[in-house]
Amino acid sequence: MTATKTAPRWSRLEHDERREQILATARALFTQRPYGAVSTIEIAEAAGVTRGLLHHYFGTKRSLYLEVVKDLVDSPVLSVLNALTAAASEEGAPTWEAGVALWLDVVEANEDAWLAAISAGETGSDRAMHDILDEARERTATQVIAVLGLDEKRVPEARALVRGFGGFAEEITREWLQRRRLTKEQVRLLLVGALPGMVAGLLPEVVSARGL
Amino acid sequence: MTATKTAPRWSRLEHDERREQILATARALFTQRPYGAVSTIEIAEAAGVTRGLLHHYFGTKRSLYLEVVKDLVDSPVLSVLNALTAAASEEGAPTWEAGVALWLDVVEANEDAWLAAISAGETGSDRAMHDILDEARERTATQVIAVLGLDEKRVPEARALVRGFGGFAEEITREWLQRRRLTKEQVRLLLVGALPGMVAGLLPEVVSARGL
DNA sequence: GTCCCTATTGGCAGCCTGCCAGTAAGCCGA
DNA sequence: TCGGCTTACTGGCAGGCTGCCAATAGGGAC
Numbered sequence: 001m002t003a004t005k006t007a008p009r010w011s012r013l014e015h016d017e018r019r020e021q022i023l024a025t026a027r028a029l030f031t032q033r034p035y036g037a038v039s040t041i042e043i044a045e046a047a048g049v050t051r052g053l054l055h056h057y058f059g060t061k062r063s064l065y066l067e068v069v070k071d072l073v074d075s076p077v078l079s080v081l082n083a084l085t086a087a088a089s090e091e092g093a094p095t096w097e098a099g100v101a102l103w104l105d106v107v108e109a110n111e112d113a114w115l116a117a118i119s120a121g122e123t124g125s126d127r128a129m130h131d132i133l134d135e136a137r138e139r140t141a142t143q144v145i146a147v148l149g150l151d152e153k154r155v156p157e158a159r160a161l162v163r164g165f166g167g168f169a170e171e172i173t174r175e176w177l178q179r180r181r182l183t184k185e186q187v188r189l190l191l192v193g194a195l196p197g198m199v200a201g202l203l204p205e206v207v208s209a210r211g212l
Numbered sequence: 213m214t215a216t217k218t219a220p221r222w223s224r225l226e227h228d229e230r231r232e233q234i235l236a237t238a239r240a241l242f243t244q245r246p247y248g249a250v251s252t253i254e255i256a257e258a259a260g261v262t263r264g265l266l267h268h269y270f271g272t273k274r275s276l277y278l279e280v281v282k283d284l285v286d287s288p289v290l291s292v293l294n295a296l297t298a299a300a301s302e303e304g305a306p307t308w309e310a311g312v313a314l315w316l317d318v319v320e321a322n323e324d325a326w327l328a329a330i331s332a333g334e335t336g337s338d339r340a341m342h343d344i345l346d347e348a349r350e351r352t353a354t355q356v357i358a359v360l361g362l363d364e365k366r367v368p369e370a371r372a373l374v375r376g377f378g379g380f381a382e383e384i385t386r387e388w389l390q391r392r393r394l395t396k397e398q399v400r401l402l403l404v405g406a407l408p409g410m411v412a413g414l415l416p417e418v419v420s421a422r423g424l
Numbered sequence: 425g426t427c428c429c430t431a432t433t434g435g436c437a438g439c440c441t442g443c444c445a446g447t448a449a450g451c452c453g454a
Numbered sequence: 455t456c457g458g459c460t461t462a463c464t465g466g467c468a469g470g471c472t473g474c475c476a477a478t479a480g481g482g483a484c
Contacts, residue, residue, distance in 0.1 A: 041471075051472085052474085157398065159393065160387040163387060168380035169376075181369070181371065183423065197409055202401065205401050209397050209401055221463095222448090222462090223449080252441065264444090264465070267443070272442075
């Protein structure tokens with residue numbers, strides 16, 4: 001026997017499976033260190049494959065990175081969306097309080113992913129990156145507008161206000177998870193109270209100032 | 213005469229002068245394209261020097277970039293700080309309304325720099341970058357706390373709230389300058405109203421929820 | 425057991441950064 | 455006015471990293 005049945009040097013996975021595996025590895029590394037400090041060879045080795053395969057699946061390092069960010073941003077957003085629609089079908093339209101509570105739970109559960117996602121952004125002035133984040137935020141704003149029952153057509157300023165509130169929410173959540181200056185309950189109170197307060201107290205004024 | 217007085221191939225500038233020149237060139241490029249898409253040779257050529265000189269002055273490409281961002285972030289912040297102290301010495305303590313108005317004027321005047329600064333941020337998870345932006349925001353928060361006359365010692369939650377408001381303000385300003393969904397006057401109304409409203413309406417509630 | 429598809433490898437070419445030894449601009453004292 | 459000296463500035467080399475592609479070999483189909 002010349003053929004001593006050699007063990008396979010590498011295993012052949014299904015396309016999607018390998019893709020997911022590489023993506024997960026890349027995500028782990030990119031959330032730890034900035035883009036430039038992670039090399040493709042490092043990702044490849046961590047995933048147990050060669051560099052060439054990364055390019056086979058994702059084309060370029062940058063597009064792999066974009067894929068990771070997209071993943072990071074989408075997962076929390078989608079979780080909330082799913083949870084909200086589930087809640088809606090169970091007990092009618094979800095209230096604002098319920099939506100905020102849900103949001104906090106999801107963020108708490110995906111703490112690392114969420115922090116990475118909101119501070120992933122905008123390498124200098126990268127258009128593609130900017131678009132991914134902006135679109136996710138815009139989607140969230142749409143959801144919020146729906147839950148609050150705002151009439152976006154008559155009051156386009158509502159979306160701007162909600163986007164502003166989004167910035168507020170991100171920063172407040174950082175105060176909670178990163179800088180530990182607030183508790184979850186305090187964050188809840190702030191988020192629950194801030195937006196309705198502004199909608200009631202400021203939005204009419206802002207609307208009547210149109211064109212100035 | 214063998215020596216036909218050859219014109220100097222390059223001119224020798226003073227240390228600080230050359231440094232400023234390179235920095236300005238780098239800023240122009242980095243505000244247009246992301247970090248990775250700008251090469252040192254490009255910066256060098258645009259500045260009319262060689263690549264080696266960049267490293268002579270700034271050591272590494274990354275530290276040149278950090279210098280640019282620091283510059284970008286500091287200039288608007290410092291402008292407002294200066295203007296505020298000037299206003300204060302003229303007519304006593306500045307009011308919140310006056311502070312907001314000032315802020316808007318400064319931002320409007322430095323529109324490009326400001327937009328670049330707030331979206332320059334956080335290359336992936338770059339500590340140094342993060343620190344620069346965070347420190348600038350923290351400084352702004354301090355200023356706001358002072359203008360509003362909040363007692364930070366007794367109410368540490370005030371700073372968290374103000375930071376949250378900072379996120380709101382950044383996003384709202386984007387709505388004005390970038391997405392053009394709000395006018396300057398609308399932004400003014402929102403900024404003037406939002407924070408005092410939250411301080412009066414939410415802060416007490418948040419404080420009494422300490423430890424939860 | 426054989427064939428074939430394609431997932432996977434391995435190495436080459438080009439670019440870019442960091443570095444350093446050498447060169448020359450231009451001020452300064454004689 | 456002229457030589458000397460400081461140091462701003464240049465030019466090219468070395469290492470590393472990305473993008474690419476032809477060759478190889480799992481492993482399922484038949």
